[in-house]
Amino acid sequence: MIDFKNFQRPQRYIGNEWNVVKKSHSGRVSFCFCYPDLYEIGMSNLGTHIVYGLLNRNPDFVCERSFMPAEDLANYLKTSKIPLFSLETKTALHDFEVLGFHLGCELNFTNVLHMLALGGVEIFSAERKDLIVLGGGIVNPEPLAEFIDVFYLGEFEEVADRFIEIFHKYKDKSARLKALAETEGFYVPAFYQASRQADQYVFEQRYSYARLPQKRVAVKDLNRSFVPEAWLTAHTEIIHDRIPIEIARGCPNACSFCQARAVYTPYRQRQTATVINILQRLYQGSGSENFSFLALSASDHSEIEELIDAGLDYCRKRRIGLSLPSLRASDIVGRLYKKLSSFRKASLTVAIEAARQPLREALNKKIDLGVVFEAAKILQSLGLRQIKIYFMYGFPQETDEDLLAIGEFLDDLYRRSRLKLRVSLNVFIPKPFSLWQAKSILPEDILRRRQDLILRNLPRQRGVSVSFSSIERSLFEALVSRAGREFGKVLYLAYSRGVCFDGSRENFSFGIWKELMEEAGFDYRRCLEEQTANFPWSFIE
Amino acid sequence: MQTIKFPIAVILHKHGEMVYFSQLDLIHILERALRRSDLPLYFTQGFNPHVKISFKNGLKLGQEGFIEVIFYFTENIVFCRLKEILQPQLPEGLEIIDKEVSG
Ligand code: SF4
DSSP: OOOGGGSSSGGGGTOOOBTOOOOOOTTSEEEEEEESSOHHHHTTOHHHHHHHHHHHTSTTEEEEEEEOOOHHHHHHHHHTTOOOBOTTTOOBGGGSSEEEEEOOOGGGHHHHHHHHHHTTOOSSGGGOSSOEEEEESOSOOGGGTTTOSEEEOBOGGGTHHHHHHHHHHOOSHHHHHHHHHTSTTEEOGGGEEEEEETTEEEEEESSTTSOSSBOOBOOSOTTTSOOOOSOOBOSSOOSSOSEEEESEESOSOOOTTOSHHHHTOSOEEOOHHHHHHHHHHHHHHHOOSEEEEEOSOGGGOTTHHHHHHHHHHHHHHHTOEEEOOOOOHHHHHTTTHHHHTTSTTOOEEEEEEOSSHHHHHHHTOOOOHHHHHHHHHHHHHTTOOEEEEEEEEOOTTOOHHHHHHHHHHHHHHHHHHOOEEEEEEEEOOOOTTSTTTTSOOOOHHHHHHHHHHHHHTSOOOTTEEEEEOOHHHHHHHHHHHHOOGGGHHHHHHHHHTTOOOTTSTTTOOHHHHHHHHHHTTOOHHHHHHOOOSOOTTTTBO | OOOOOEEEEEEEEEOGGGGGSOHHHHHHHHHHHHHHSOOOBOBOOSSSOOBOEEESOOOOTTOOEEEEEEEEESSOOOHHHHHHHHGGGSOTTEEEEEHHHHO
8 A cells, every 4th residue: 555645745646535436346347537637637627527427327337537646656656566546446547447538638648658557558559458448538539549449529428328338238348349439429540541641641441330420429408418416526625626517518609710619519508597506416515615607608608697697696695606707898898797796706808819900800709909998997996906818829811010919909908907917828729620720830930930029019017917828839739739640659759758747837848859759750840831631630520 | 694603612533544634625625514514604704705614733744633623603503413414524534523522
């Protein structure tokens, strides 16, 4: 037994949360939900709770959890040859029948390989005998095709029952994979042949039962979909110490650069009555003192006013904190501003993305800067101190004027509102399935020049703080999210050299990745600049 | 509405897996346990109200032992009732003990 006292934040490894499920494995299909990041991040993800609840609901299935251990424990496990384990029963990962990885963040792909290795599981899919490694929450699965046996593309609520049924009905790996492959949303990479021919990613079925094209599966009715009421409540602080309640999934807008709207399509809403009912059940089950309403674009919810009223009413009586996702500036000026004063932390986050109207039009971003000024004034009168503002740069068609206008706008807003401005400037990354997926990320030197140009014109006041996303990380993110199967050898090389936790700023080094790509014979510039209509993810509708 | 507060001091035995949880963690664990129960909770005043709890002493991370905790309610709550309602809401490794009995 490991003495967790000797490690930083031992709470991460105990697995005694409120509502934790511990079942004996005998006679049950054993599944371990694996999150390739630290406990406090994984436990803040809504998906973790949904999958855990859905699978444990079945009496003949047991779902446990494992998170990427921090460096101190990972080193200890390696040197003392103890396999990485699940939190609930401290079972080694290699003793499970299925490992289900959450693959929502490309920067954690190397952590997936580390977790497999630490858990005593073969890294390559082709080398594994009985154990099945499932991957979900991913948009373009191809870079991990060699390591994952089966991907699930879509929202798990919709197929959980069928998934469980397959594992009960079939007992050997090949029968299970075949049955999964026949089910909508499941993708078994080994059943397809993928190759590069000129600039085309050619994708073919190897077996007739492998589905092509593949489809993402979406929950049909958010008012009836599964809610993990027995909320797994951590006994220690996690990144987001509040329970999120989705008020909608998807987004009715169509910003050109946006991946989320395409992935979570179609737009679905939860009715006020459903949301309040969920809030009540979750509160009773968890006792959590903080909740948040979650949506990509809360202002588009047709019942947003009722929702805020009913939510606040429930929470105020019980002294629960409730936070809202960002609202459109026009709503703050218009229908919602009176309600905002009741929030503990009323705040405004405006994604302006581009400072000039023509570029905003190209981005399909409908926002009137005049209204932003007005909203800022209102918020100031409500006692608010700061606004968060998001810009994006690095669009192929943007001009120097567009870049200089960012500083002018901020200067103007700061003078007029006297609010603190917290500004984030992100590089445009052409993400798979976004309307602009066929565009390229700009080369490093051009991005640097543009960043300098923006910087030069930024207001120097103390009240304006600006953070730029890292250009190198953005380039890397573009690469990993757009690459095909050939990127697998780069990931493997990176893993074998000990590269991990690229999600954190301190750990990430593009220099190392460049060396690894060169060594693996992977031409990253070509991958980034390639003009094609046939992407590695084009097999998914 | 909740002008009068009724304190009740109890002893909490922290042992087993709970020794890995800090005093700060304990505040959240107890607050959530209280919120799940239907006891008449007393909240702190102000913009960010919390269930009022105070500790007489603390324990180091990793250490088993006893902590004196004071809970506050808006009515008088006797020990047996508190224990009956709150104990099932606590994780294994936290036991409520009567202060009078333990001395
Ligand atoms: S950027 Fe926001 S508003 Fe625009 S489509 Fe995406 S989610 Fe919707």
